[in-house]
Amino acid sequence: xxxxxxxxxxxxxxxxxxxxxxxxxxxxxxxxxxxxxxxxxxxxxxxxxxxxxxxxxxxxxxxxxxxxxxxxxxxxxxxxxxxxxxxxxxxxxxxxxxxxxxxxxxxxxxxxxxxxxxxxxxxxxxxxxxxxxxxxxxxxxxxxxxxxxxxxxxxxxxxxxxxxxxxxxxxxxxxxxxxxxxxxxxxxxxxxxxxxxxxxxxxxxxxxxxxxxxxxxxxxxxxxxxxxxxxxxxxxxxxxxxx
Ligand code: NAD
Numbered sequence: 131x132x133x134x135x136x137x138x139x140x141x142x143x144x145x146x147x148x149x150x151x152x153x154x155x156x157x158x159x160x161x162x163x164x165x166x167x168x169x170x171x172x173x174x175x176x177x178x179x180x181x182x183x184x185x186x187x188x189x190x191x192x193x194x195x196x197x198x199x200x201x202x203x204x205x206x207x208x209x210x211x212x213x214x215x216x217x218x219x220x221x222x223x224x225x226x227x228x229x230x231x232x233x234x235x236x237x238x239x240x241x242x243x244x245x246x247x248x249x250x251x252x253x254x255x256x257x258x259x260x261x262x263x264x265x266x267x268x269x270x271x272x273x274x275x276x277x278x279x280x281x282x283x284x285x286x287x288x289x290x291x292x293x294x295x296x297x298x299x300x301x302x303x304x305x306x307x308x309x310x311x312x313x314x315x316x317x318x319x320x321x322x323x324x325x326x327x328x329x330x331x332x333x334x335x336x337x338x339x340x341x342x343x344x345x346x347x348x349x350x351x352x353x354x355x356x357x358x359x360x361x362x363x364x365x366x367x368x369x370x371x372x373x
Contacts, residue, residue, distance in 0.1 A: 131353065134156065134161045137206040138203075139209065141209040142238065144166055144167050146172055147344050150165070152209055152211065154182075166186070167186070168186065208256070209261075210243070212261070213261055213263075214230070214231060219275050220275045223276050260302070262304040267282050267285045289362045300361075304365065305347060308372075310347055336369035
């Protein structure tokens with residue numbers, strides 16, 4: 131595995147959950163981490179960690195993305211972690227939800243990749259890690275239409291980038307987690323009314339009998355960033371959900 135010390139890593143949606151755990155994990159490797167998010171209050175906590183620089187960045191905004199990457203300069207590793215979970219079947223979903231899900235879960239990755247790829251190609255080296263999900267990419271999950279459609283699209287996007295640039299030093303892989311303990315998962319559990327019943331149902335769908343931790347997913351992000359002989363792959367990390 132490549133040594134990440136001295137590498138420049140940019141992470142989107144890094145203020146909490148998997149993105150935050152990844153910022154901390156990458157910082158431990160000796161990389162310089164740019165932790166970006168829209169939540170400046172939460173980012174401020176991360177800024178105290180050596181090796182982590184924080185920056186407000188809304189990945190829905192083309193101009194903001196281009197400005198941020200121009201200012202950051204060289205990027206060796208891009209971890210596209212931003213994403214949002216909508217509930218509902220195809221008949222329940224609002225069209226606006228699908229548009230928003232495509233914009234955040236898919237288009238935002240296209241924005242950031244377009245911003246970093248020319249520099250990576252110039253140096254003939256770069257690793258891109260995209261956040262997908264077992265939901266949609268690996269299996270159909272009830273009540274997750276917009277989420278499943280867009281997370282499946284992330285796999286297509288990942289493989290297309292990998293295929294176009296595999297001979298030019300660029301690697302692009304995707305992470306497909308199962309159910310992971312994070313602030314937004316907490317929100318989804320509370321939103322169902324009976325928190326304990328919702329939590330038990332989420333745990334029940336994980337054959338390992340527990341939720342994943344953000345740190346477990348962060349370890350895979352670090353591994354893929356430095357995995358020099360793999361590209362175009364989607365890695366399930368899901369407590370056995372997809373077995
Ligand atoms: P989370 O949902 O708790 O946090 C999301 C973060 O994204 C927040 O800090 C928020 O401020 C930030 N954000 C929202 N809109 C943004 C924007 N426009 N620009 C920049 N940042 C923005 O974190 P999580 O649950 O760890 O999820 C992270 C990623 O992992 C998502 O893509 C999610 O779909 C994926 N994922 C999560 C799970 C899970 O069970 N938690 C499972 C599979 C995949």
